[in-house]
Amino acid sequence: xxxxxxxxxxxxxxxxxxxxxxxxxxxxxxxxxxxxxxxxxxxxxxxxxxxxxxxxxxxxxxxxxxxxxxxxxxxxxxxxxxxxxxxxxxxxxxxxxxxxxxxxxxxxxxxxxxxxxxxxxxxxxxxxxxxxxxxxxxxxxxxxxxxxxxxxxxxxxx
Amino acid sequence: xxxxxxxxxxxxxxxxxxxxxxxxxxxxxxxxxxxxxxxxxxxxxxxxxxxxxxxxxxxxxxxxxxxxxxxxxxxxxxxxxxxxxxxxxxxxxxxxxxxxxxxxxxxx
Numbered sequence: 001x002x003x004x005x006x007x008x009x010x011x012x013x014x015x016x017x018x019x020x021x022x023x024x025x026x027x028x029x030x031x032x033x034x035x036x037x038x039x040x041x042x043x044x045x046x047x048x049x050x051x052x053x054x055x056x057x058x059x060x061x062x063x064x065x066x067x068x069x070x071x072x073x074x075x076x077x078x079x080x081x082x083x084x085x086x087x088x089x090x091x092x093x094x095x096x097x098x099x100x101x102x103x104x105x106x107x108x109x110x111x112x113x114x115x116x117x118x119x120x121x122x123x124x125x126x127x128x129x130x131x132x133x134x135x136x137x138x139x140x141x142x143x144x145x146x147x148x149x150x151x152x153x154x155x156x157x158x
Numbered sequence: 159x160x161x162x163x164x165x166x167x168x169x170x171x172x173x174x175x176x177x178x179x180x181x182x183x184x185x186x187x188x189x190x191x192x193x194x195x196x197x198x199x200x201x202x203x204x205x206x207x208x209x210x211x212x213x214x215x216x217x218x219x220x221x222x223x224x225x226x227x228x229x230x231x232x233x234x235x236x237x238x239x240x241x242x243x244x245x246x247x248x249x250x251x252x253x254x255x256x257x258x259x260x261x262x263x264x265x266x
Contacts, residue, residue, distance in 0.1 A: 024209075025209035040161070040175065056226075060209060060210055099175070106179055
């Protein structure tokens with residue numbers, strides 16, 4: 001079990017933590033930044049990545065990717081990728097991160113984030129969070145784009 | 159959905175979160191677990207055809223790491239310079255084009 005660093009966010013809330021060294025395909029997602037704030041939310045379902053990380057992840061996949069808004073799946077700006085082969089025959093990479101500087105890597109296989117698969121195309125449960133989109137939390141508008149967002153509740157399907 | 163890969167503990171008093179991986183096999187010790195995870199990461203890097211490799215930039219191109227693509231030099235910011243598409247370096251605009259440019263300049 002890996003423990004996060006003790007983190008006092010803006011509200012000192014337990015649902016915020018620092019994640020270190022997010023990687024995929026052996027390369028960093030965070031560019032020069034070594035850490036990223038992760039917020040464990042209760043109102044979102046998918047992995048939410050700020051635009052720079054989302055763009056980086058998209059660029060590391062050997063596929064043609066775009067964002068899609070799908071009401072039937074209850075997702076906005078989800079990552080949709082078309083591969084050159086049927087998705088079922090592919091071995092997809094994992095996202096990895098650590099909860100402390102010296103901790104062990106934790107993995108989120110992309111296969112665990114499938115929302116819909118059809119032939120060569122997959123819609124992932126990965127959403128782009130625009131850095132400049134403001135969200136109302138506790139009656140205060142704030143920039144939510146800096147957070148990697150994950151959903152806590154045990155809700156696995158549409 | 160992402161957290162379905164983990165067992166999650168929220169420690170309210172210490173403001174800390176703990177995650178434990180659900181799917182990795184339990185190792186005998188931390189060193190072994192680290193080795194397994196390093197192997198998995200290396201495997202992702204080396205063998206997955208679903209990972210795009212880092213492009214080889216040529217000439218004066220630079221690598222945009224964010225977008226994992228090569229970017230041509232900004233030759234247009236220099237007077238009478240353009241990108242040579244075969245070498246991806248800056249070169250002087252060809253004489254004929256330069257002549258046209260001069261003609262346009264003199265006209266206007």
